[in-house]
Amino acid sequence: MTAPPRKRRKEARPSELLGAALALFVDKGFAATRLEDVASRAGVSKGTLYLYYANKAALFKAVVQEGIVPVIVENEAIAARHTGSSFTLLEMLLHNWWTKIGQTDYAGIPKLIVAEARNFPELAQFYYENVISRARALVGACLRRGMASGEFRQLDMETAIDVVIAPILMLLIWRYSFGCCQQGESDPERYLQIHTELLRQGLRQLENESQV
Amino acid sequence: MTAPPRKRRKEARPSELLGAALALFVDKGFAATRLEDVASRAGVSKGTLYLYYANKAALFKAVVQEGIVPVIVENEAIAARHTGSSFTLLEMLLHNWWTKIGQTDYAGIPKLIVAEARNFPELAQFYYENVISRARALVGACLRRGMASGEFRQLDMETAIDVVIAPILMLLIWRYSFGCCQQGESDPERYLQIHTELLRQGLRQLENESQV
DNA sequence: TAAGTTAATGACTTGTTGGTCATTAACTTA
DNA sequence: TAAGTTAATGACCAACAAGTCATTAACTTA
Numbered sequence: 001m002t003a004p005p006r007k008r009r010k011e012a013r014p015s016e017l018l019g020a021a022l023a024l025f026v027d028k029g030f031a032a033t034r035l036e037d038v039a040s041r042a043g044v045s046k047g048t049l050y051l052y053y054a055n056k057a058a059l060f061k062a063v064v065q066e067g068i069v070p071v072i073v074e075n076e077a078i079a080a081r082h083t084g085s086s087f088t089l090l091e092m093l094l095h096n097w098w099t100k101i102g103q104t105d106y107a108g109i110p111k112l113i114v115a116e117a118r119n120f121p122e123l124a125q126f127y128y129e130n131v132i133s134r135a136r137a138l139v140g141a142c143l144r145r146g147m148a149s150g151e152f153r154q155l156d157m158e159t160a161i162d163v164v165i166a167p168i169l170m171l172l173i174w175r176y177s178f179g180c181c182q183q184g185e186s187d188p189e190r191y192l193q194i195h196t197e198l199l200r201q202g203l204r205q206l207e208n209e210s211q212v
Numbered sequence: 213m214t215a216p217p218r219k220r221r222k223e224a225r226p227s228e229l230l231g232a233a234l235a236l237f238v239d240k241g242f243a244a245t246r247l248e249d250v251a252s253r254a255g256v257s258k259g260t261l262y263l264y265y266a267n268k269a270a271l272f273k274a275v276v277q278e279g280i281v282p283v284i285v286e287n288e289a290i291a292a293r294h295t296g297s298s299f300t301l302l303e304m305l306l307h308n309w310w311t312k313i314g315q316t317d318y319a320g321i322p323k324l325i326v327a328e329a330r331n332f333p334e335l336a337q338f339y340y341e342n343v344i345s346r347a348r349a350l351v352g353a354c355l356r357r358g359m360a361s362g363e364f365r366q367l368d369m370e371t372a373i374d375v376v377i378a379p380i381l382m383l384l385i386w387r388y389s390f391g392c393c394q395q396g397e398s399d400p401e402r403y404l405q406i407h408t409e410l411l412r413q414g415l416r417q418l419e420n421e422s423q424v
Numbered sequence: 425t426a427a428g429t430t431a432a433t434g435a436c437t438t439g440t441t442g443g444t445c446a447t448t449a450a451c452t453t454a
Numbered sequence: 455t456a457a458g459t460t461a462a463t464g465a466c467c468a469a470c471a472a473g474t475c476a477t478t479a480a481c482t483t484a
Contacts, residue, residue, distance in 0.1 A: 006448085
């Protein structure tokens with residue numbers, strides 16, 4: 001038995017470790033993911049992982065920071081430079097989110113964080129500040145814009161944000177919990193299309209409606 | 213140091229253990245709940261717990277069996293003897309669910325099961341068969357009844373069931389994850405009222421609508 | 425009240441995992 | 455090629471928790 005050769009690849013380790021961590025976090029959750037498994041999936045030993053990330057929480061934060069926060073930043077840029085219909089902006093934000101998060105392994109993070117928020121308040125806090133609050137602010141700004149221009153009807157802002165976000169969140173949560181056990185695999189694309197269509201109808205300012 | 217007196221209370225143990233288990237499961241989740249804590253909260257030692265429940269999974273199943281399944285059974289009875297508007301029936305089912313589950317500690321179980329379904333497929337299976345599938349069948353029967361009588365419009369059944377159930381589920385999931393961290397405590401009663409009102413509008417068969 | 429039954433205990437075993445660190449070896453440079 | 459640097463390793467430690475079982479003591483019955 002001769003030990004396999006060690007390769008020194010300082011540059012490549014972080015992204016390989018983050019990729020392995022994402023896959024396992026999404027599959028098993030935060031608490032149930034073993035760092036030794038993350039390391040071996042990335043082709044290194046456990047000790048090496050600790051060379052790059054101080055502890056499990058730091059590893060998770062790095063996954064979010066590298067994978068999800070950039071999409072928020074992109075969306076903030078899209079919103080900042082957008083001119084035209086507010087509903088179109090909403091569609092663009094949703095589309096970008098779906099492409100970069102919903103169609104990748106990152107789609108499993110929302111369920112993870114909802115599942116473990118209570119047991120790891122530090123991570124919940126981090127995610128809330130860096131993802132949730134910024135996403136809500138983004139949707140809120142879009143809705144406020146549409147309400148100001150008369151494109152959308154006047155609604156309680158927090159409730160309206162919930163109405164926009166909740167179905168998407170629920171879709172991801174379900175997919176990563178009972179999704180596999182359930183036989184009737186509903187098409188997420190179609191679900192989203194229906195959701196968008198409902199929003200188009202529901203948000204629109206009707207001609208005969210009084211402005212509150 | 214004299215040991216506290218042992219009391220022999222065979223009859224009272226199960227319900228006390230289930231109460232303690234519910235409180236801790238809802239607070240910490242399934243995996244993170246320690247059986248020693250359940251026992252001590254119920255005022256007994258860990259060994260005693262194992263006298264009444266074979267293992268952690270059996271304890272959880274008993275919590276669901278004793279606390280949630282009876283509400284499903286009640287609702288099945290309500291539906292069976294109901295005459296009159298299908299929407300009223302839907303309201304009655306929702307109201308009973310809210311009173312017996314939503315306003316009690318059992319409200320935390322849906323989040324727990326969604327959070328841990330993948331790591332404990334045996335529990336997920338149990339919950340799916342005994343709660344989810346029966347609840348969906350109940351809502352489905354109610355909707356089918358309303359569609360048959362012309363009270364509700366014709367909708368894809370699985371989607372319609374989702375539309376009815378998802379917002380309630382989301383409300384409970386959020387309350388038991390980020391609920392505490394979030395400042396703006398939205399009133400769940402008002403949320404449910406809005407939900408019900410949306411359903412009343414959304415499900416209604418309009419006069420000029422074509423029957424598919 | 426003595427013997428029998430069984431509810432209750434808690435120390436113990438077993439297995440797991442986050443995190444550490446002394447050692448090794450790949451690579452660099454003089 | 456010899457000495458120095460540092461990426462990488464994996465044995466190890468400490469903490470924790472599920473589940474077991476020999477022992478204890480509360481209660482019952484003859």
